[in-house]
Amino acid sequence: MRKYFTVFKISFQQEFAYKLNFIMWRVRNVLQIFLIFFLWDAVFSRPDAIVFGYDKAKILTYIFGVMLVRALVFSARSVDVPGEISEGNLTNYILKPMGYFKYWFVRDLSSKALNFAFSIVEFAILFFLLKPPFFWQTSLLFLILFLLSLAIANYLVFVIRFIVSFITFWIPELAWGAQFLFMMIITEFLSGSVFPLDILPIALQKVFYMTPFPYLLFFPLQVYLGKLPLNVIFEGITISIIWSLVLTVFMKIVWAKGLIEYRAEGR
Amino acid sequence: MDRVVVVDHLVKNFEVNEKGRGLAGTLSSLISPKKRIVQALKEISFSVKKGELVGFIGPNGAGKTTTLKILSGILYPTSGFVQVAGYTPWERKEDFLKQISLIMGQKNQLWWDLPAIETFELNRAIYEIPERIYKRSLDELVTLLDVEDILTVPVRRLSLGQRMRMELIAALLHRPEVIFLDEPTIGLDLVAQKTVRDFINDYNRKNEATILLTSHNMDDVAGLAKRVVVIDEGSIIFDGKLEELIGHFAKEKEIKVFFKDGADYKKLEGIGKVKKVKHPEVIISVPRHEAAAAAGKILENFQVEDLTITEESLDDIIRKVFQGKLGKV
Numbered sequence: 001m002r003k004y005f006t007v008f009k010i011s012f013q014q015e016f017a018y019k020l021n022f023i024m025w026r027v028r029n030v031l032q033i034f035l036i037f038f039l040w041d042a043v044f045s046r047p048d049a050i051v052f053g054y055d056k057a058k059i060l061t062y063i064f065g066v067m068l069v070r071a072l073v074f075s076a077r078s079v080d081v082p083g084e085i086s087e088g089n090l091t092n093y094i095l096k097p098m099g100y101f102k103y104w105f106v107r108d109l110s111s112k113a114l115n116f117a118f119s120i121v122e123f124a125i126l127f128f129l130l131k132p133p134f135f136w137q138t139s140l141l142f143l144i145l146f147l148l149s150l151a152i153a154n155y156l157v158f159v160i161r162f163i164v165s166f167i168t169f170w171i172p173e174l175a176w177g178a179q180f181l182f183m184m185i186i187t188e189f190l191s192g193s194v195f196p197l198d199i200l201p202i203a204l205q206k207v208f209y210m211t212p213f214p215y216l217l218f219f220p221l222q223v224y225l226g227k228l229p230l231n232v233i234f235e236g237i238t239i240s241i242i243w244s245l246v247l248t249v250f251m252k253i254v255w256a257k258g259l260i261e262y263r264a265e266g267r
Numbered sequence: 268m269d270r271v272v273v274v275d276h277l278v279k280n281f282e283v284n285e286k287g288r289g290l291a292g293t294l295s296s297l298i299s300p301k302k303r304i305v306q307a308l309k310e311i312s313f314s315v316k317k318g319e320l321v322g323f324i325g326p327n328g329a330g331k332t333t334t335l336k337i338l339s340g341i342l343y344p345t346s347g348f349v350q351v352a353g354y355t356p357w358e359r360k361e362d363f364l365k366q367i368s369l370i371m372g373q374k375n376q377l378w379w380d381l382p383a384i385e386t387f388e389l390n391r392a393i394y395e396i397p398e399r400i401y402k403r404s405l406d407e408l409v410t411l412l413d414v415e416d417i418l419t420v421p422v423r424r425l426s427l428g429q430r431m432r433m434e435l436i437a438a439l440l441h442r443p444e445v446i447f448l449d450e451p452t453i454g455l456d457l458v459a460q461k462t463v464r465d466f467i468n469d470y471n472r473k474n475e476a477t478i479l480l481t482s483h484n485m486d487d488v489a490g491l492a493k494r495v496v497v498i499d500e501g502s503i504i505f506d507g508k509l510e511e512l513i514g515h516f517a518k519e520k521e522i523k524v525f526f527k528d529g530a531d532y533k534k535l536e537g538i539g540k541v542k543k544v545k546h547p548e549v550i551i552s553v554p555r556h557e558a559a560a561a562a563g564k565i566l567e568n569f570q571v572e573d574l575t576i577t578e579e580s581l582d583d584i585i586r587k588v589f590q591g592k593l594g595k596v
Binding site for chain 2: 002003005007013014017018089091095098260262
C-alpha cells in the first residue's frame with residue numbers, strides 16, 4: 001500500500017507544477033457556473049414559479065451541486081492514458097511491479113482531492129456573491145446514501161474512461177477523439193451536467209436509468225435533493241453497482257487483449 | 268546452468284496496415300484496408316550467461332529493439348520459447364519485474380516537471396527497496412555519474428546528457444540482475460557518451476549484471492561488448508566474439524603499397540579496387556583468397572618500395588553491419 005501513497009504524494013506535487021494553468025482552469029469553471037446560474041435565474045424570474053418540478057431553490061441547488069459533484073467525479077489525471085498508449089509511454093508502467101489500475105486510481109484521487117478543495121472555496125465565494133436560495137439536506141440517511149452514490153459515481157467514471165481509452169490499442173490515431181466524444185459529450189450530457197434529466201419525457205428517463213450514465217452525476221444529486229423515494233434510491237444503487245461490476249470485468253478483458261496488441265511504438 | 272537469458276526459435280510477426288500514397292491512397296485504405304504481415308523475427312535462438320555483456324547490432328529495422336522488448340516482457344511473441352532469469356517475460360510477474368530493467372535512450376520515465384530525486388523516491392516505493400539499500404545504491408550511483416548538485420533541479424531544465432544519467436539511476440536503483448539497454452548513448456555528445464559507456468562497463472563488472480545492449484554507435488559496440496549478436500532482417504547472422512567478426516565477414520583484404528616512382532595507377536585497376544591514392548601511397552582492396560596472388564602481381568609489374576597486406580578494420584565491418592551490407596552467410 002505504501003507504494004500507492006508515494007504515488008499520491010508525487011502526483012499531488014505534479015498538479016502544482018503548472019500553477020497558473022491550474023488557476024486559469026478554475027476561473028473557467030467559475031465563469032461557467034455564472035453563465036448557467038444567470039440562465040436559470042432568468043427562467044425563474046417569478047419567485048413562485050415551478051418548472052419541471054423544480055422551484056428556484058432546488059434548481060439553484062442542482063446547479064451548485066453539479067459544480068461540486070462534477071469537480072469530484074469528472075476531474076481525473078487518467079485523461080493522459082490514451083496519449084501514453086499511442087506514444088508508447090505505457091511501456092514505463094508495465095515494466096514496473098505495480099498495479100496499473102491502482103496507480104491511476106490513486107493519481108485520479110489526488111487530482112480529485114485538489115480540484116474538490118478548490119471547488120469548495122469557489123463555492124463559498126459564489127455563494128456569498130450570489131446569495132442563492134439553497135436547499136440543505138438534513139436527513140442523515142439521505143446524506144449517507146448521497147455519499148454512497150457519489151463513491152459509486154467516481155468508480156463508474158474511472159472504469160468507463162479506461163474502457164474508452166483502451167480503444168487506442170487498436171486505433172492509435174483515435175487517442176483523443178474517442179475520449180473527447182465519449183467523455184465530454186455523451187457522458188457529461190447524459191449524466192445531467194447540462195440540465196436535470198427529469199425534464200425529459202418519462203419513457204426516455206426510464207431507458208436512461210437502465211444505463212450507467214445518470215449514476216455519474218444526476219442520480220447522486222437527486223438523492224441529495226431528496227427527490228427520490230427510498231425504494232427508487234435502492235434500485236438505482238443496485239443498478240449502478242451491477243454496472244460497476246460488469247464494466248470492471250469488461251475493462252480487464254479489454255486491457256488484457258489490448259496489451260497483446262500493444263507495440264510499444266514511438267521509435 | 269547459469270544461463271540467464273534463453274531464447275529458442277523466437278518468432279514475432281506484426282500486422283501492418285498499408286496505406287497508399289497521398290489522399291487517394293488514404294481514401295482507398297479507408298474503404299478496403301490492406302493488411303500485410305511483417306516478420307520482425309524469424310526463429311531466432313541464443314542464450315546469455317550470467318554477467319555477460321552482449322551487443323546486438325544490425326541495420327535499422329533488423330529486429331534488435333523488438334527482441335529487447337520481448338525479453339523485457341512488453342511485447343508478446345508470436346511463437347517460440349523465452350526465459351529470462353527463470354521467468355516467462357510477458358507474464359510480468361512482480362518478482363521478474365524487480366529483477367530487470369529496460370533503458371531506452373529515447374524514452375524517459377522521469378517526471379518531467381519535478382526534480383529527478385522525486386522519481387527515485389517513487390521507484391523506491393514501487394520496487395519496495397529497503398531504506399538502507401536504497402540509500403547505498405543512490406549514493407553510489409550519484410557519485411559514479413556525478414550528479415549530486417542537480418538532483419533537485421526539475422528534469423525539464425536538465426541537458427540531455429544530464430537527463431540520461433538520471434534515467435540510468437532511476438532504472439538501476441532496484442539493482443536489476445538483467446539490464447536491457449536500447450541505444451543508451453543516442454543523441455549524447457562525445458563526453459557524455461563516454462561517461463555512460465564507462466558507467467555501464469563499471470556496473471557490469473561490479474554487480475555481475477547481465478547486460479544486453481543495442482546501439483548504432485561504433486564506440487559503444489567496440490568499447491562495451493565482448494560478444495556481439497548480428498541481426499539482419501529478423502535473423503541472427505553472427506553470434507560470437509567481437510574479434511571474430513572480421514574473420515567471419517571480411518571478404519576482402521587491403522594491400523597498402525608505397526611506390527618508388529610515379530607509377531601508372533590505372534594499371535592497378537585490373538588487380539583490385541583502388542580505395543585511396545595519396546602519392547606515393549596507394550591502398551587497394553582485393554578478395555581475401557586472392558591477396559597473395561595480387562601482391563605478387565604488383566611486385567612483378569611495379570617498382571615497389573614497401574607493401575603490406577592487412578585485414579579490413581573492425582570499424583569497416585561494423586559500419587557494414589549497420590548498413591545491412593553483409594548479406595547472408
